[in-house]
Amino acid sequence: MKYGFDSEEYKLLKKEPKFIDPPINHLGIKQCENGSKWINNIPFEVVFVSPMLRTCMTTKFTFRNHPNKHNIKFIVFGM
DSSP states (O other): OOOGGGSHHHHHHHHOGGGTSOOOOHHHHHHHHHHHHHHTTSOOSEEEEOSSHHHHHHHHHHHTTOTTGGGOEEEEOOO
Protein backbone atom coordinates (compact mmCIF):
# COMPACT_ATOMS: atom_id res chain seq x y z
CA MET A 1 0.00 0.00 0.00
CA LYS A 2 1.29 3.46 -0.91
CA TYR A 3 1.15 6.42 1.43
CA GLY A 4 1.57 10.13 0.84
CA PHE A 5 1.09 12.17 -2.31
CA ASP A 6 1.32 9.15 -4.61
CA SER A 7 -1.32 7.09 -2.80
CA GLU A 8 -4.72 6.43 -4.33
CA GLU A 9 -6.34 7.74 -1.17
CA TYR A 10 -4.61 11.11 -1.58
CA LYS A 11 -5.54 11.31 -5.26
CA LEU A 12 -9.19 10.59 -4.45
CA LEU A 13 -9.19 13.15 -1.65
CA LYS A 14 -7.93 15.86 -3.98
CA LYS A 15 -10.72 15.09 -6.46
CA GLU A 16 -13.52 15.24 -3.90
CA PRO A 17 -14.85 18.85 -4.11
CA LYS A 18 -16.19 18.94 -0.55
CA PHE A 19 -12.62 18.51 0.77
CA ILE A 20 -11.00 21.23 -1.33
CA ASP A 21 -12.18 24.29 0.64
CA PRO A 22 -14.52 23.20 3.43
CA PRO A 23 -16.02 25.73 5.86
CA ILE A 24 -15.39 25.42 9.57
CA ASN A 25 -18.07 23.64 11.57
CA HIS A 26 -19.77 24.59 14.86
CA LEU A 27 -16.92 23.13 16.91
CA GLY A 28 -14.41 25.18 14.91
CA ILE A 29 -16.45 28.33 15.57
CA LYS A 30 -16.47 27.59 19.30
CA GLN A 31 -12.70 27.05 19.22
CA CYS A 32 -12.26 30.43 17.51
CA GLU A 33 -14.43 32.12 20.11
CA ASN A 34 -12.50 30.45 22.91
CA GLY A 35 -9.15 31.46 21.41
CA SER A 36 -10.27 35.04 20.96
CA LYS A 37 -9.88 35.53 24.73
CA TRP A 38 -6.11 35.60 24.18
CA ILE A 39 -6.16 37.17 20.73
CA ASN A 40 -8.13 40.14 22.07
CA ASN A 41 -5.17 41.08 24.27
CA ILE A 42 -2.78 41.45 21.33
CA PRO A 43 -2.64 44.87 19.64
CA PHE A 44 -2.63 43.69 16.03
CA GLU A 45 -2.10 46.20 13.24
CA VAL A 46 -2.04 43.81 10.26
CA VAL A 47 -3.30 40.25 9.87
CA PHE A 48 -2.52 38.21 6.75
CA VAL A 49 -5.15 35.63 5.84
CA SER A 50 -5.19 32.86 3.26
CA PRO A 51 -7.99 33.20 0.67
CA MET A 52 -9.31 29.76 1.63
CA LEU A 53 -12.88 29.84 2.95
CA ARG A 54 -11.85 28.00 6.11
CA THR A 55 -9.18 30.53 7.07
CA CYS A 56 -11.39 33.52 6.24
CA MET A 57 -14.10 32.08 8.49
CA THR A 58 -11.56 31.37 11.23
CA THR A 59 -10.37 34.97 11.08
CA LYS A 60 -13.91 36.29 11.13
CA PHE A 61 -14.92 34.35 14.23
CA THR A 62 -11.60 34.81 16.03
CA PHE A 63 -11.49 38.59 15.59
CA ARG A 64 -15.25 39.21 15.81
CA ASN A 65 -15.04 40.80 19.27
CA HIS A 66 -11.49 42.17 19.12
CA PRO A 67 -11.53 45.60 20.81
CA ASN A 68 -9.46 47.10 17.98
CA LYS A 69 -10.90 45.19 15.00
CA HIS A 70 -11.87 48.35 13.12
CA ASN A 71 -8.26 49.51 13.09
CA ILE A 72 -6.73 46.17 12.09
CA LYS A 73 -5.81 45.82 8.44
CA PHE A 74 -6.86 42.35 7.26
CA ILE A 75 -5.10 41.33 4.08
CA VAL A 76 -6.29 38.29 2.17
CA PHE A 77 -3.07 37.06 0.67
CA GLY A 78 -2.83 34.22 -1.81
CA MET A 79 -0.27 33.01 -4.25
